[in-house]
Amino acid sequence: MTYVAGFLTPVPNGNKQAYIESTRKAWSLFKEYGALQIMETWGDQVPAGEHTDFRRAVALEDGETVCFSWMIWPDKETHDRCGASMQSDPRWQDMDMPFDGRRMMWGSFTPIFEESV
Template sequence: MTYYSGFLLAVPTGNKQAYIDMAQAAWPMFKRYGALRMVETWGVDVPHGKVNDFYMSTQAKDDETIVFSWVEWPDKETADASYEKMMSDPEMQKPPEMPFDGMRMMWGGFEPIVDVKA
């Protein structure tokens, strides 16, 4: 069953291009280890809530933009094995400088329960 790794983070708005560059550079490794698709989205209509919202969840600052992204895998087993391999890959031993505060990034693994298309 298809499996998704989802990510939610706040990126300094001025670092948008640096984030895009980092994501594009990461794709070949994800693909090499079995990912089918990677989607990075830049928040353009993210409302502030009264009780909770993406900004509160990521502790976003006024000069940051919310990013929501996901990686599609053929299944959970491929995703789990890929992350293990990536962590030992020599490319990951010297990761690039991150254009955001990784301590405020959230991630998790998800199985689809509804998948409809027009």
């Protein structure tokens, strides 16, 4: 069964193109380590909530946009091998992060329902 990694990232508006390029560069490595799909999205309608919301989750600052992203992996083991490679493969250290990585959120998830057209 597939495995999903999800991310919320606060990106300065002026770094949108740099973020896209960073994603392209990282995708080549993720794909090499077995990722099946990546989806990077730029916040368009990200409303403030009463109790919690995407903005608060990443402590969004003026002039930033929340990016919502996910990757599909063939299984948890492939995902975990890629994660472990970040400690040993020096190419990960060459990645640009045109955002404040301390406020990025991520998690990994086991699908419980999937449907498509």
